[in-house]
Every structure is written in C-alpha cells, then in structure tokens.
Amino acid sequence: MNCFSVFFPRLAPSIQIIQRFWHIASLAAFLSACSSPTPTTQTTSPAPTASAQDFTVGLVIVGPKNDGGWNQAHYEGMEQVAKNLRIKLEYVDKVNPGDRPNVTGAQVADDLISKGAKLIIFSSDDFKDDALATAKKYADLPIIHASGDYAWKEGKNFKNQPNFGNIMGRMEYGKMMAGCAAALGSETGKIGYVGPLINDETRRYVSAAYLGAKHCWETYRKKDVKDLQFKVTWIGFWFNIPGKTLDPTKVADDFYNGGYDVVMSGIDTPEVAVQGKKAAAAGKSVKFVHYDLKTGCNLAPDICLGVPFYNWVPSYTTAIETAIAGKMPNEFIWLGPNFKDLNGADSMIGFMNGKALGDQAPIMAEFIKGLGDGSTDLYKGALNYQDGTPFLKAGEKATDQQIWYMPQLLAGMQGSSK
Known part of the structure; x- marks a missing residue:
C-alpha cells in the first residue's frame, strides 16, 4: 500500500432522482439567504473560463461550516484556496435532513450553478448520488465529490462520467x-x-x-x-x-x-x-x-x-486549476500523508x-x-x-x-x- 499520493478512478450504486413538486424560484430564494455573502456573477454558460477572477466554485456542505470538524475543515480549506487563486466561493451549509428536510444536494447545486458556479464540490459521502445526478445534468461542468468512489475504475461502483471526480484523503x-x-x-x-x-x-x-x-x-x-x-x-x-x-x-x-x-x-x-x-x-x-x-x-x-x-487545500487547488484550464478533473484521488512534512502545506x-x-x-x-x-x-x-x-x-x-x-x-x- 502506497504511503503517499495515490490516484485511481471510482464507484456508484443506482441513482434515483426524486421529482419534488415545488417552484425553483422559491427554492432559489430560500437558499440565497443561506449561501455565502460573496457576490456572484450570473453566467449563461457553466463552462470554465481561462480567467480565475471570473471563476466561481460552489460548495455544498452537509453540516454547519463552523462545526469544529469535517465541515469546518472543508470550508476553511476552500476559503484559503479562494484567496490563493483569487476565485469566488459560493456555499450552502447544513444541507441535511435535519436542517433542510425538503432540500437535496442536487437542488442546492442547481441554485449555485444558476448563480454562476463553474465547478461544484459536494463535501460529504451522503451526497454521492446528488453529485452524480448533477454531473449527468450538467455534462460540461466539472463536479467533485469528496469521498465516494464513482470515478474509481478499479472500484466496485465505477460510473463512466467524464466530468465527475472523487477526492479523498487516506485518513x-x-x-x-x-x-x-x-x-x-x-x-x-x-x-x-x-x-x-x-x-x-x-x-x-x-x-x-x-x-x-x-x-x-x-x-x-x-x-x-x-x-x-x-x-x-x-x-x-x-x-x-x-x-x-x-x-x-x-x-x-x-x-x-x-x-x-x-x-x-x-x-x-x-x-x-x-x-x-x-x-x-x-x-x-x-x-x-x-x-x-x-x-x-x-x-x-x-x-x-x-x-x-x-488538509483540503492542495487537492482542491489542483482540481480548480484544472477546471480553470478547461479540463475535467475526473480522476479518483486518494491522497495519503506526506511523511517528509506530515503537517506541512502539501500533506x-x-x-x-x-x-x-x-x-x-x-x-x-x-x-x-x-x-x-x-x-x-x-x-x-x-x-x-x-x-x-x-x-x-x-x-x-x-x-x-x-x-x-x-x-x-x-x-x-x-x-x-x-
């Protein structure tokens, strides 16, 4: 087993898309109150551009962004990436059955894309089917799922979706x-x-x-x-x-x-x-x-x-730079520690x-x-x-x-x- 970075493709069970009978406009209005205060630019096309300043990343977070754990690590990591790359970040947190019983991750992604997001990151294993459904719906837009294995060719659940990638750490x-x-x-x-x-x-x-x-x-x-x-x-x-x-x-x-x-x-x-x-x-x-x-x-x-x-900064930086360059970050990435600098910026x-x-x-x-x-x-x-x-x-x-x-x-x- 490799102790360092390993790149593979990965998984997925069957997807069921449940039609919900409500107005998209009301959903967008509800979610806009919960997303980041960073202004976004409307776009007629979700395709990545060559300009970092015009690039918006949408982050779908399962829990509170300040939970002292998994979700805070994602949010703070993406904040740092946004600052480093000078891109825009839009997010919605607390996307779970307790806090938002009538809202799915895929619906949140729809709203973020309507606001100009050119790459969507789903930050929980619970979003695996939402992430895949979003990738199929927006085939020219890169979708990243943190955890999951749908992009792992050697995995049990591989889905051949060219605009879909998985990123996870070897925790x-x-x-x-x-x-x-x-x-x-x-x-x-x-x-x-x-x-x-x-x-x-x-x-x-x-x-x-x-x-x-x-x-x-x-x-x-x-x-x-x-x-x-x-x-x-x-x-x-x-x-x-x-x-x-x-x-x-x-x-x-x-x-x-x-x-x-x-x-x-x-x-x-x-x-x-x-x-x-x-x-x-x-x-x-x-x-x-x-x-x-x-x-x-x-x-x-x-x-x-x-x-x-x-430390989500290095892997998310690479994925976003790939998307800005007009390519799809569609690998299965399972990254281990950098034992030469365990707590360093690249581990x-x-x-x-x-x-x-x-x-x-x-x-x-x-x-x-x-x-x-x-x-x-x-x-x-x-x-x-x-x-x-x-x-x-x-x-x-x-x-x-x-x-x-x-x-x-x-x-x-x-x-x-x-």
Whole structure:
C-alpha cells in the first residue's frame, strides 16, 4: 500500500432522482439567504473560463461550516484556496435532513450553478448520488465529490462520467495515529469511539484506529491485547439530528462515566471534547482524541492527546486549476500523508500532537516514522473480521480495495458492524 499520493478512478450504486413538486424560484430564494455573502456573477454558460477572477466554485456542505470538524475543515480549506487563486466561493451549509428536510444536494447545486458556479464540490459521502445526478445534468461542468468512489475504475461502483471526480484523503493513516495516541494515553486500556453512521468508510476508519491502538498497546506499552477494550458506539449520522440519532453528548458521557479513560471522536462535531472537558473538571482522569480539524485540540487542550486532520487545500487547488484550464478533473484521488512534512502545506493528512500526549510524543514520532518508511504495516495478516472469517491471511498485505470496502469491524473490537 502506497504511503503517499495515490490516484485511481471510482464507484456508484443506482441513482434515483426524486421529482419534488415545488417552484425553483422559491427554492432559489430560500437558499440565497443561506449561501455565502460573496457576490456572484450570473453566467449563461457553466463552462470554465481561462480567467480565475471570473471563476466561481460552489460548495455544498452537509453540516454547519463552523462545526469544529469535517465541515469546518472543508470550508476553511476552500476559503484559503479562494484567496490563493483569487476565485469566488459560493456555499450552502447544513444541507441535511435535519436542517433542510425538503432540500437535496442536487437542488442546492442547481441554485449555485444558476448563480454562476463553474465547478461544484459536494463535501460529504451522503451526497454521492446528488453529485452524480448533477454531473449527468450538467455534462460540461466539472463536479467533485469528496469521498465516494464513482470515478474509481478499479472500484466496485465505477460510473463512466467524464466530468465527475472523487477526492479523498487516506485518513486510515491518521486514524492509526489517533489509535496509537489513545493507547499511549490510556491507563485502563478502555478506549471508547463515538462513531457516526455505519458504512464502508466509517468501518475502515474505526478499524484503522483499533489497529493503531492495538499495535501501540502491545509494542510500546508492553501490555497484553486481552487487556485492551476498544468499543465503538454509532450515533446514526455524522452529527446529532434530534429524534433521528443517538445524542452524541450522552454517548460520550456514557463512555467517560463508564470507566473509559480515553474517548475518540469519529463524528463531525465536538461533543467528545466538550464532555471530556466537563468530566475532567469533575475530577475524572480522562483524555480524548479529536477528528478532522487541525485546531481541534483547542477545544480542551489539557486533555487532548491529538487530532488527525484533513488538509483540503492542495487537492482542491489542483482540481480548480484544472477546471480553470478547461479540463475535467475526473480522476479518483486518494491522497495519503506526506511523511517528509506530515503537517506541512502539501500533506493531505496530518496529525497534531496534543498537550496530554506529554512524554509519549517521541514514541508517537517513532510510530509515525514506521508508517512512513513502511517498516510498520498494520494492514498485513493474519487479521480476522469480527465474525472470525479472515480479512487477511498470514503474511498477506491488504489491497486498496480490501481497505476501502471494509464489510465488518475487526476481531477484538466491540460494537456493531452493520
């Protein structure tokens, strides 16, 4: 498995386009109040031009742009790209069933395109079908989906759509680092993980976190894996939707109150950090690992072990420059860390140590070095799935497809696979 940048094409199930009986004008009026204040220029053609000043990118965001996680990382990354390239940015955030029950990602894209957007970025796995439908509807306009695999020729769900591309980071590395930090910081061996909904992506991320925790628990802490209790509780979506998901505040509290001294976040929002800070203030010896956003430890710095994060600037810069040049950024791009400069400007995946990691930081550096030079390969068998069937045979190394399409959690983990 390549530790650096990997480019592939990718996936898709069948698309169902649901006709909604409402007026486009009212939708546009509603969305215009929610998009960025940046003025846009109306255009009669969505085709890219050669002028960056005339180029508008539309960003469809599943959650709040200031969520302290996934969505904020996208928004801040695109803000930086817009500033660097001197392009215009239009966005609509909170595009989800809880905040906008009658609005689809495809309808938001229609509105952004009507305002002059010449490239649309959909920033959630939940938008995979909206993104593909938009690409088919606007065949001369480049569409980017962050996550998803419809552009992956070697994937299971390839759709031959020339104006459609996928961009994602190899967060498996970040999650292995996060899991290692959790194991280095735990005294009880009880690590909780607050997970979102269950799919291939989330199963592979929490499994990567477990592999990192298991390795560092055994290798550096010199403790028996039988004494490691790693449990995931899924809330049902990327963030809390009252009445539809488990409350992540309660899930985090249940971990902290149940003897789990390290809790890891796999969701978009900061409940794990917020409740950890409260638990620590109440006298509990607890720590946490944040997710998604480089500055995530700032939420509760004294008890933060670290945060794996995405840097969307380099990949979005390349995609937009490609579109401005009149070409379609239609690759499947799955970018790993730049281990030579892990937290630098060109690394898609990074890891920031937290204050609570303390004197374990050199051990974390050693672990990361092993991931970078290949001497530590956690995707090498023998490894079994949760039901006991083999994931990897002894000595077998996982392919990209085996990692991406993770059908179950791994043996040794607690929590549901489906």
